[in-house]
Amino acid sequence: MFRDLFALDGKLALVTGGSGGIGRAAAQVLQELGARLVITGNNEDQLKEAVGELSTGGDVTALYGDARDGDHVSEIVSTTERLGGVDVLVNSIGTQRRMPLLEATGADLEFLWSVNMGSVFTLTQRLLPQMVAKGYGKVIHMCSIVGSVVAVEDKTMYAITKGALTQYTRSSALELAKFGIRVNGLAPGYVDTPMTHGYIHSEREEEFLSVIPLRRFADVRDLQAAFAYFATPASDHVTGQVLVIDGGETLR
Ligand SMILES: NC(=O)c1ccc[n+]([C@@H]2O[C@H](COP(=O)([O-])OP(=O)(O)OC[C@H]3O[C@@H](n4cnc5c(N)ncnc54)[C@H](O)[C@@H]3O)[C@@H](O)[C@H]2O)c1
Numbered sequence: 001m002f003r004d005l006f007a008l009d010g011k012l013a014l015v016t017g018g019s020g021g022i023g024r025a026a027a028q029v030l031q032e033l034g035a036r037l038v039i040t041g042n043n044e045d046q047l048k049e050a051v052g053e054l055s056t057g058g059d060v061t062a063l064y065g066d067a068r069d070g071d072h073v074s075e076i077v078s079t080t081e082r083l084g085g086v087d088v089l090v091n092s093i094g095t096q097r098r099m100p101l102l103e104a105t106g107a108d109l110e111f112l113w114s115v116n117m118g119s120v121f122t123l124t125q126r127l128l129p130q131m132v133a134k135g136y137g138k139v140i141h142m143c144s145i146v147g148s149v150v151a152v153e154d155k156t157m158y159a160i161t162k163g164a165l166t167q168y169t170r171s172s173a174l175e176l177a178k179f180g181i182r183v184n185g186l187a188p189g190y191v192d193t194p195m196t197h198g199y200i201h202s203e204r205e206e207e208f209l210s211v212i213p214l215r216r217f218a219d220v221r222d223l224q225a226a227f228a229y230f231a232t233p234a235s236d237h238v239t240g241q242v243l244v245i246d247g248g249e250t251l252r
Pocket of ligand 1: 018019021022023042066068091093094187
C-alpha cells in the first residue's frame with residue numbers, strides 16, 4: 001500500500017527544539033504517523049505547553065536543558081537508548097541574533113555557532129551509533145535559505161551557521177549512506193514562529209513580503225509534509241538534499 005511508505009508505527013522520533021514552533025509541528029506529524037516522541041527545549045514553560053498538546057496523541061518524553069550542556073546531551077542519549085534507540089532525528093534547535101555586521105562581535109558568532117551548529121553536531125554524533133546499530137536512520141536538519149542562496153542584512157552570523165549546517169547535511173549524508181542513514185534538510189524562508197513573529201509582523205512586513213512571489217510567510221503547517229517525507233520510507237532513496245520551502249523567494 002502506498003500509505004505504508006509514510007508509516008512510522010512504533011519508531012522512536014527525537015525532535016530537538018520540539019517545544020518551538022517548527023519542532024512542535026514536526027513532532028505532531030511524526031506522532032500522527034505512529035512514532036513515539038522525545039522532545040527537547042530550553043524553555044521550560046514552552047516545553048510543558050508542547051507536552052500538553054502532544055500527549056493527547058500518544059506517549060511523549062520531554063527533556064529540558066541547554067543543548068550545549070554535556071549532561072543534557074548524555075540524558076538525551078541514555079533516554080533514547082532506554083526507549084530502543086532513535087530511528088528519526090529532527091534537529092530543530094536554533095536561535096537568532098540580528099544586528100548590523102559592523103556591530104557584531106566574535107562572542108555573538110560564538111554564541112550562534114555553539115547553538116545552531118555545535119550543539120547539532122555534538123548531539124547527532126552521540127546519537128549516530130544508535131542508528132548504525134539498526135542499519136537504518138533518518139536525520140533531518142533545519143537549514144535556511146539564508147544558509148545558501150539568499151543574503152540578507154543583519155543576519156550574517158546566522159547565515160554562517162546555517163551555511164555550515166547545509167554543507168554538514170550533504171557531507172554527512174555521503175559518509176553515513178553505507179550505514180543506511182539518510183540525512184536531509186529543510187530550508188525555509190520566513191516561517192511565522194516565536195523566533196520570527198515580532199520581527200516579520202513589524203513596520204517592515206510589506207518589505208519582507210514583497211520578495212516572496214506567493215506573497216505570504218510560511219506557516220509551520222507548510223513544513224509538515226516535508227517532515228513526513230524525509231522521516232519515512234517514502235524518501236529512502238533520497239539523501240543529502242535540502243528542500244527549499246520559501247514561497248518562491250529564491251526564484252529571483
Ligand atoms: N522561523 C523561521 O523563519 C526559520 C526559517 C529557517 C530556519 N529556521 C530554523 O528552524 C529551527 C526552528 O526554529 P523556530 O522558528 O521553530 O524557532 P523557535 O524559537 O520557535 O524554536 C527554537 C527551539 O530551539 C530550542 N533552543 C534554542 N536554543 C536552545 C539551546 N541553547 N538549548 C536547547 N534548546 C534550544 C528552543 O527551546 C525551541 O524549542 C531553527 O533551527 C531555526 O533556525 C527557522
